[in-house]
Amino acid sequence: MYTDSMTEYGYRRVVITLVAMLCSILELLDTTIVNVALNDLQGNMGATLSEVSWVVTAYGIGNVIIIPMTSWLSRQFGRRNYFAGSILIFTACSLLCGQANDIWTLAVFRFFQGMGGGALLATSQTIITESYPIEKRGQAHAIYMMGVIIGPAMGPLIGGYIIDNYSWPYIFYINIPLGILAALLTLQFVRSPQYGNKMSARQVDWMGILLLAVAVGALQFVLEKGQEEDWFSSQLITILSVVAGMGMFFFIWREWTYDHPIVALRVLKNGTLAAGTLFSFIYGFGSYGSTFIVPLFTQSQLGWPATDAGLLVCTTSLSSLLIFPLTTRLLKSGIKPQYVMFAGMILFFGNCYMSSKILTPDTGFNVFFFVLVFRYFGLNMILLSVSAIAFSTLKTHEIADGAAFTGMLRQLGGSFGIAIITTYITRRNAVHRTDLVSHLHIADPVVSDRLHHIHTSFLSKGFTHDMAWKNSYKLMDTIVNKQATLLSYMDVYTTIGLLFLVCAPFVLLIKNKKKAIVADVH
Known part of the structure; x- marks a missing residue:
């Protein structure tokens, strides 16, 4: 525990708030900015979908490892030094990511970038909260949540614009000037609490x-x-x-x-925290996984430019700024967070079902937009309810450890979700392709007519008889592959939705001994 007040006033509080917000935005920006670049990275580096997904998941693993250790590391090195050092690690690794010339080198640098970034996210909330007096902590929480929403929302849009107009390394290079500025301001304005005795190297x-x-x-x-x-x-x-x-x-x-x-597992003896931590994992799985699908599908299957894919994710994500106050009001009105969370999980299931039904080779921007906005109603209800449930019975000195656990499991759930989804798409694609091919017989009049129609089209373009047949079979194979992939994405949405539907009733079994509060979330 530390003893001195960290409350700031005047311009110092404004600067500290802006620096902490900038760092949280940068960290969260980099969790989503790469999503719209995956298609481009596959082509430039000759990587498979499974390999390129490591660029996303390696960052998440770095986050997961460092988040639960952040409180301890702050005490060891001093919060200001640790925060500034994390910014510099994040910035240096951003430069190295842009310089990578193969997918595995990029994944390694993304891992270390994630370790620096995880520290930024976990520490920036504490810095903002403690800079405000107790009566204004609600305002501090709202400011932090704006960064949490804006960062992931802007990532795909900025990434898409860079991919379409420049080249993929610049999605990392944009962090460099902002990171240097944030580090300098941190060293100048952020203070470190007076902690007790540090651990010796033997105690670590x-x-x-x-x-x-x-x-x-x-x-x-x-x-x-x-x-x-x-x-x-x-x-x-x-x-x-x-x-x-x-x-x-x-x-x-x-x-x-x-x-x-290094991680205080004993705090998980608290039943409501343990339940909240479990559902944080489930939330991360569904939220990160479903976000990962959208730019990948729209670019690889619909042929959208990266900017359009990023704009779709950005505009729908920013709808959270409108939904967040509504969810907060519901929780403050006295409705049990278990009921709000149950409703959110049912809404998310409904959204996944809708998403699986709208996927076609010609799905337009407007259709995606309204379905994805609906998704954020469910996700916001789940996120804030998890926070309220997890922290409702914690003592003051346990909140930091509880926040670390929920943040870690949410990020870990996201990493697992992306990994499992990429594997699932590959497996279901093989199944659907086999099934579709089994129904294609040259003796079938429909198949025969389609092939002859394609063959005639190629002949009209000047191809020889043999080349026209060869290209006809290739085109038919492409059509089959595209249809199999489309069905695979539909299966992914259906499966994620069913997971939330199955888990929803268990939310109602969670009991908390006292009235829940809307607690801070990472």
């Missing part, structure tokens, strides 16, 4: 850090590469699955028994 939970990194990294690799390696028929996948399971087991045991754990 090095084993906990190592076990967490190994367990999360191994599990993520299994999820990403399992499909390509035919899962447990691969010795590597089998070994890493065992490593992930054993690593997580020993990590939990270590943190539960060690005197100075």
Whole structure:
């Protein structure tokens, strides 16, 4: 615990607030700015969908590892130094990402960028909140939430514009001048609380850090590469699955028994926090996963330019600025957060069902827009309700650890969601292709007429008889592949929706002993 007041006044509070908001926006911007560049990265680096998804998930893994350690690291190095150092790590890795010349080098730099970025997100909320007096903490929370909403919303739009008008490295280079400015202002204006005695090197939970990194990294690799390696028929996948399971087991045991754990697992003895943490994972899975699908589908299947895909995600995400106050009012009116969250999960299921039905080779911007806006009603109700449930029975000194857990599990759920979705699309695509091909017989009059029509079209363009037939079969194969992929995306939306529908009734079983409050969220 620290003893001095961190409340700021006048221009100092304005500058500190702007710096913290800028850092949270930069961190969250980079979680989504890459989504619209995936199609471009595949072409430029010759990577598969599974490989290029590592550019997204590696960043998430870095976030997941560092977020639960942020409170401890702030005490060790001082909040100002730790925050400024994290900004510089984030900025330097942004430069290195832009310089990468292959997909795996880029993924490695994204991992370290994510470690710097995770610290920015976790620390900026604390800095903003503590800079305001207690009676204005609600205002501070609202300011922070604006950054949380604006960052992910602007990412796809800015990324799309850069991809269409420049080249992919510039989606990382834009962080450099802003990062340098934020670091300088942090060193000038942000103060560090007076913490108690620091831990010695011997007290540091090095084993906990190592076990967490190994367990999360191994599990993520299994999820990403399992499909390509035919899962447990691969010795590597089998070994890493065992490593992930054993690593997580020993990590939990270590943190539960060690005197100075890097992650305070004991706080999960609180039932409502444990439930809120679990549903944070589910929220992250659905939210990040469904956001990941949209730019990928519109670019690869509909042929949209990256700017249009980014504009779609941006405009629908910004609708959260209107929905957020409505959800907050519902929770403050006395309605139990369990009921609000249940309604949100049902709404999200309905949105996933609608999304699966609107996907066609010709789906337009307007159709996507209204369906995606509807999605944010459900997601906002879930997000704020999870916060209210998780923090409703925590003591003051437990809130920081509770926030770290919900933030970590939400990010981890997002990483898993993206990994599983890319694998699921590949598997379902193979299934649908096999099924479609099994119904294509040359003796079928419909198939025969279609082939002859295509053949005639190629002949009219000057192709020889043999080349016209060859191109006709190629075009038919392309049509089959596109239809199989379309059906795969429909399956993804349906499956995500069913997951939320199945989980929704369990929300009503959560009991909290006292009235829930709308707590801060990462």
